[in-house]
Amino acid sequence: MNFIVAATKKAIKHLYNTDIAADDINLQETRKEFDGQVTIVTFPFTKFSKKSPEQTGNEIGAYLKDELTEVSGFNVIKGFLNISLSDDYWLDQLKEEVLSPGFGVFKPNGQKVMVEYSSPNTNKPLHLGHVRNNLLGFSVAEILKAAGYEVIKTNLVNDRGIHICKSMLAWQKWGDGETPELACMKGDHLVGKYYVLFDREYKVQIEALKAKGQTEEEAKKNAPLIREAQEMLQKWEAGDKQVIDLWKKMNAWVYTGFAETYKNLGVSFDKFYYESDTYILGKDIIEEGLEKGVFFRKEDNSVWIDLTDEGLDQKLVLRSDGTSVYMTQDLGTAQLKYNDFHMDKSIYVVGNEQDYHFKVLFTILKRLGKPWAEGLYHLSYGMVDLPSGKMKSREGTVVDADDLMDEMEQTAKEQTEAKGKLDSFSAAEKERLFHIIGMGALKYFLLKVDPKKRLLFDPNESVDFDGHTGPFIQYTHARIRSVLRKAAEINANAAKSYRQLVKEERDLIVLLLRFPEIIKESAKGYSPAVIANYVYELAKTYNKFYHQISILSADDEPSRQFRLQLSDAAGKAINKGMKLLGIEVPERM
RNA sequence: GCACUUGUAGCUCAAUUGGAUAGAGCACCUGACUACGGAUCAGGAGGUUAGGGGUUCGACUCCCUUCAAGUGCACCA
16 A cells, blocks of 8 residues: 555645655545545645645545556545545455465564463462463464564463462372372362362461461461471472472472363463572672662662652562562573573563563663663553452362363354254364364454453353354354365466456455554554454455355356455465464364 | 553444544344355444543544542562
8 A cells, every 4th residue: 555655645745745754644444334445534634735625635536546547536525535446456466465375474574582471380270361361472472473573482380489389288288199190180280279278278277376366467477387388498499309309299290281271272382481490590680780780789788779760669679688589580580581592572471460560670671781671571461350350269269271171162062063064074073173163262252352451251151152253253264165165176367357346355355455464463562352353354254245246156257266266365364364363263163 | 548551332342543423243123045054144223432621623542630440569479
């Protein structure tokens, strides 16, 4: 569309003797209730045209029609100049862009980006909140790849700390040697069970102490269980063999469980970082910051940074006893990641409860003069809430990731079997299809919403399979494939003689041509929702096309071939778009 | 208390980043299959964009303010 902007610049120079920046020309898609495909907003031009918006539009429109063979007509409504482009133009675009093999994938841009996501704790299984995180991270990585970046997906596993010791301690006390095999339980669920058990017993102890006259705060600090857990953490840090062995054993259970969940979710990683390795990092950065005068030391020897001039607080970066806090290790880890990969950008997919933390983290790194700090970005997403409120692992009010996926597949099975179209499927094919559809519904449901918004999930209301959903789009794909199977072969040469477009064809071409810009937009905003809404729009537009005009029994062979080709292009774009969301599309369903 | 985020149809979400009469889906009502796949399509009804002020040719979008919801403000991670 650049040629229209350029010609409009010329028109304004010629008509009104004014130079205007390309950015000041506002091009948009013509609304579907008006004729045309491209619209120029002419209100801003009246300043120098000294004429009404209508007259300005008419003058520019007439100029463009004269100058550009691609412009076949125009109309003006108020300050909107609606331009129609010729069928030849659209057919050329279809051939050169949409039908070229590389459509929907940008050439490598030479930039490297890291996407850190998932980042689970190893003391409990994944829940719906993690699911949103994982799907977002994976999808954003795919989108950035399509936009031309080299992507490194990382997972920073929180595998140490007091919360891990809680499950370990509970298992040691009451586990009686239980293993995932003996319990017939996924390892992460088994460990989670002991985490919950710890919390229950801990609460009993707190109540007992309170009954003896201690305050809530005292009781929480003095309960024998929490003291034991703290001792265990100290032993872990000291490298006590027994504790380390137990830690390794239980973490291994968890990793086996996570691997299964990740596989079902369809997500993967290029590099794992473990906090047991990284928690000691960052102290050299503290030294560096002190030398540079970015940090200051208080009398008690603790180290701080003063960010009050930016509307933030003073923030502790090292304890008075010289040990690390969260910020310390994140500073160190950021440096480690950069040393490992020298990436241009680094995306942290982390919930919005940590907005402040990342604001501070990035500010500190910038003040330290790290040139790569400009490329850091916190992809902050909203919490997933239940109708009852927030999910809490310890209180058991969570939607478990594995259970949820099972339920989705089960629902997909019921829905699909009710349609009765599976006669030719083998048992294995059916299982695979139920997985594809169930996960398609779930993933689309979670990804179509703008990441920064909080998400409400009602477990009692099943995720829809009709309308604005994953299965709707998957169905459209299956339907396209069905048509193409029946057509057997597409003759691209026959399609070339096609010239006169009908509205439904043109609408589809116009929309298909937007795909690359949509990828750019979603990559820029780190938002899979942009892709999700586009693919839905595309599927809807195809369905309209499909219902409105005949494909296989078109009036003449060129029409038939052209429409088959267009169907093929739409199917491929749907497939690519869904792939960017991490959603598979079936050939039949 | 301070800071950040959010508020759009009964419900779940859009709105080309300041542009036309604010669009979809679900639910509700009416139509379309001796079939290129009805998990579809065509149509109807449903709105003071939380309230109020301002900026301008033009505001869901920007500014101020009130209200509501969420999150954060540890020598926890």
